[in-house]
Amino acid sequence: KKALIPIPTFYEYERALNNNNISINFYKLEEKQKFTISISEIISQLAGIDLVFLCNPNNPTGTFLHKEEILILVKEVQRRSIFLVLDEAFIDLHEEESFLREVRNNDHLFVLRSLTKFYGLPGLRIGFGVGSSKLIEKLEGQKIPWSVNYLAKIVVREVLRDEKFISKSRSFLLKEKEFLYRELSNIxxxxxYKPSANFVFLKLLGDISSEKLKEQLAKKGILIRDCSNFRGLEEGNFIRVAVRTRKENIKLLKELKRVLS
Structure with a gap:
């Protein structure tokens, strides 16, 4: 059993594979190419691979692949009987690019979605996976008991019905994302890095480390993601910041300018 993972990306894929004694091949995304994920490069590394993890948009880099690009990989892994786990935890701003509707007739595609990011429900620890009936039947036998609590089930049922909130939140985040990206680019x-999700990926060009910057901003009540524990970003000069309200975004910009000046 062998899996392929582009890096840097969400660490939990690697942890889950290690816990199940599955060896891993890493496809390193290059900084000089803006951490772009190349589908042709993934396909060139599929020999001997049983499972591929792909995060779209990628966490933490924010790089994004359009549906027609991923479809090339979907067809190729299906042809080779390789499983593709497509993590769409941050795709809510690009719902039209999701593969949720493409899993029905593909036993080698499994789509993951989170309900804690876009909906702001981190404490509930709730998400879902979608696959073909045949694949779900196999996975049911591996699922841990009581994997979702009853309160989370009730909340999720209600938030997914609230189309007004979804539309309003999407419009708000798209607007604030562009504002934050534009202002950060001037610091x-x-x-x-151009964002495709509700966060912005940044590289520190000066002497301050991501850990030190995190400490400085925490003193002002601002939490950022130090990305130095992501495989491939160990040098300690990359961070990720969330898209917040205009007031909070302005506070972040002000403190970044102060610390970096």
Whole structure:
């Protein structure tokens, strides 16, 4: 059993594979190519692979693949009887690009979705996976008992019905994302990567480390993600910041300018 994972990406894939004694091949995304994920490069590394993990948009880099690009990989892994786990935890701003409706007739595609990011429900620890009937039947036998609590089930049922909230939140986040990206791009000492999710990926160009910056901002009540524990970003000069309200975003911008000046 062998899996392929692009890096840097969400660590839990690696942890889950290690816990199940599955060996891992890493496809390193290059900084000079803006951490772009190449479908052709993934396909070139599929020999001997049984399982591929792909996060779209990627966490923490925010790089995004359009549906027609991923479809090339979906067809190729299906042809080779390789399983593809497509993590769409941050795709809510691009719902039209989701593969949720494509799993029905594909026994080698499994789509993961989170309900804690877009809906702001981190404490509930709730998400869902979608696959073909045949694949779900296999996975049911591996599922841990009581994997979702009853309170989470009730809340999820209600929030998914609230189409007004979904539409309003999507419009708000798209607007604030562009504002934050534009303003961050004007701060000296930062390299800003174009966001596709409700967070922005940044490189620190000065002497301050991501850990030190995190400590400085925490003193002002601002929490950022130090990305130095992501495989491939160990040098300690990358961070991820969330898209918040205009007031909170302005506070973040002000403190970043102060610390980096």
């Amino acid at each position: 000296k000492g930062l390299k800003t």
